[in-house]
Amino acid sequence: MWQRDGGQLFKKNFFFSFCVKRAVLRCLFVHFLLHSSYQLFVINPSFLCFRPALLREQHYQYLKKGLRHLSDAYECLDASRPWLCFWILHSLELLEEPIPTAVASDVCQFLARCQSPTGGFAGGPGQHAHLAPTYAAVNALCIIGTEEAYNVINREKLLDFLWSVKQPDGSFVMHVGGEVDVRSAYCAASVASLTNILTPKLFEDTTNWILSCQNWEGGLSGVPGLEAHGGYTFCGTAALVILGKEHMLDLKALLRWVVSRQMRFEGGFQGRCNKLVDGCYSFWQAGLLPLLHRALFKEGESELSRQRWMFEQQALQEYILLCCQNPAGGLLDKPGKSRDFYHTCYCLSGLSIAQHFGNMDLHHEMILGKEENRLVRSLSPLLLGSWRIIRMYFLVPVLENEKKN
Amino acid sequence: MFASASSVKVAALTVNTPSVNFNLKYEKEWADLEPVPQDDGPNPVVKIAYSEKFSDVYDYFRALLKNDERSDRAFALTAEAIELNAANYTVWHYRRVLLQALSKDLREEMRYITAIIEEQPKNYQVWHHRRMVVEWLNDPSEELEFIADILSQDAKNYHAWQHRQWVIQEYKLWDNELKFVENLLEDDVRNNSAWNQRHFVISHTTGFSDPAIVEREIQYCLSQIRKAPHNESAWNYLKGMLQDRGLSSPPGLLERVLELKETHCSPYLLAFLFDCYEDALENSNQKENVGEEERKDILRKALEICDLLANEKDTIRKEYWLFLGRSLENKSGSRGPSDKPPEPSDPASGQQEMS
Secondary structure, eight states, X not given: OXXXXXXXXXXXXXXXXXXXXXXXXXXXXXXXXXXXXXXTTOSOGGGGSSSOOOOHHHHHHHHHHHHHEEOGGGGGGTTOHHHHHHHHHHHHHHTTOOOOXXXXXXXXXXXXXXXXXXXXXXXXTTSOBOHHHHHHHHHHHHHHOSHHHHHHOOHHHHHHHHHHHBOTTSOBBSSTTOOBOHHHHHHHHHHHHHTTOOOTTTTTTHHHHHHTTBOTTSSBOSSTTSOOOHHHHHHHHHHHHHTTOGGGSOHHHHHHHHHTTBOTTTOSBBSSTTSOBOTTHHHHTTTHHHHHHHHHHHTTOOXXXXXXXXXXXXXXXXXXXXXXXXXXXXXXXXXXSOOOHHHHHHHHHHHXXXXXXXXXXXXXXXXXXXXXXXXXXXXXXXXXXXXXXXHHTTOSOOOOOGGGO | OOSGGGGHHHHHHHTOOOSOOOOGGGOGGGTTOOOOOOOOOSSOSSEEOOOHHHHHHHHHHHHHHHHXXXXXXXXXXXXXXXXXXXXXXXXXXXXXXXXXXXXXXXXXXXXXXXXXXXXXXXXXXXXXXXXXXXHHHTOOTTHHHHHHHHHHHOTTOHHHHHHHHHHHHHHTOOTTXXXXXXXXXXXXXTOHHHHHHHHHHHHHTXXXXXXXXXXXXXXXXXXXXXXXXXXXXXXXXXXXXXXXXXXXXXXXXHHHHHHHHHXXXXXXXXXXXXXXXXXXXXXXXTOSSSOHHHHHHHHHHHHHHHHHIIIIIOGGGHHHHHHHHHHHHHHTTOXXXXXXXXXXXXXXXXXXXXX
């Protein structure tokens, strides 16, 4: 099965095929565990190849269609439509697929309709503003990056909205009358940073609140007291990075926790200790390693690698390419699950992180499989909201009124 | 943000209404209200192919919202809208406004939200709504039992645990929680949520300062480890509980772990040993009675474990264990072949040794 060309080529690719075989076995085993009764071989034709392939064309078609039309199965995301824009646009960006000008403009106009008259963005036209679709909308507009896109955002009102959800203890509710958890701090910090409306007063006590989410496990929980969880850990850590306060975390404990979340058999990451692997944690968890690398470096750590992140990059790429692709396009949680745009976005984001090590000065690539699998270097600066280029469009300071002082 | 997108398939199954396909515009009750279609603009993106019922309900919901109508028919419609999309936080917010404006029966609302959560336990809005109703009633009496029921179906439901911790803390319902946790751990000793709850209860009641409590917890951990040696949760709990006071502080712990190493070894045990040695080295800086020979010996053992984990026992974390080894060596004054002192933090001139 592995000997496409036989002889010399087989020998040269023996290491690849061995790794692929191991990952295939992993994948099949996981699939068996979950769905012992059926559909064993639905999955991936690239099993038959000696080099796993990212199904670029299929993913592109899936994304292109979704950006316009979604089936009624998506009714449950009717209050998250800016998210759909972000997940799809970010995926296209990673695949280096250009966004046609007309489509980009249509997205701008749609997101403008999602903007609330009182500031911030809602899950759909006519709904109330909420920090999650606000994050999604602002980041989607920054991906589009045209003047039309930047002009959609009403910065003054956005600042009003952020103040309206700020709590006395430093946390933020997700929407007026809504729940608190650490996602809100990240959403707020990200959009404030990207649109250049971030002030120390707005995030007064937020740092301490986020720090109180780091628990006995070393990771962060959604609110103080709960279990450490990959999604919340990413949000809390990234928020602190934006605020310049990541050094206040117990970085060593956090590092130990996150590296322990990589599954030694599957190669992907779990969200919490003793739970199952899920493709989306390829970003939420693995995405912490670049953040920690930089944070430790800034703290004077001299023994950091100059070539690799502190997780098994090859194993993660294997998991994503061999277990998380739908042959008809789109990516997913684990074999047997359905594809969706959320998993497409975060599996691809994780793949990019696993392929590229480095910062401004250093860059080291490790592409598993075909060269064409290479994705754009993960735009973590973008997701963190610290890109100078974007902020150049938002040079005008937004003055806070007396109410906030 | 995290799990909701993957519940697309689940939603498609639960929202199925094979029965009456009515149109509100044909209902006398709604004749006075002009429905408001969704304003997606002339060239929509991410356009969802709503069912006729979905469009109908939400067109009328938008009309009610626009007029800020506070009526029983509005209240009834929120239930329809919620059934079609329980994640629509705007609808939930409006329902709460109506609950108060119409002085609705909150006990009945508790019954309603109980049923909804049973159907859709992984939704943020339903749990937040329940919390609001409990707060308004100032009555947590049903909560622990209800949450226990949800946890019996999914013992790790994050929302359920969040609600449970809120109720316990707000209404000071600590008394039986440790027992509850122990029962869950008997069901599944690998339930990390239960281990977390154990830490939560103890840290908010007796605390971890009392040596008797610490010893009890150590015994508990070690006995669970003997039953399931490859349970990461138990090892993490042991370390997590001790790390602030120092892993080498409980007397005889290192010895007990070394004993376990013979028969119940695991990558987690080895990592714990490493942490003990590292802690001992850090504390030996302050103690004069730890001689240079002893320090060197501890360092050697620690580095041996790093090597073992990196190359044999925990290879998925090879990069990490190699880093820890280099870092420890560097800190402890035992320099590598280059004999270079640690560099200060300076991105411009950052010279790092090749890994």
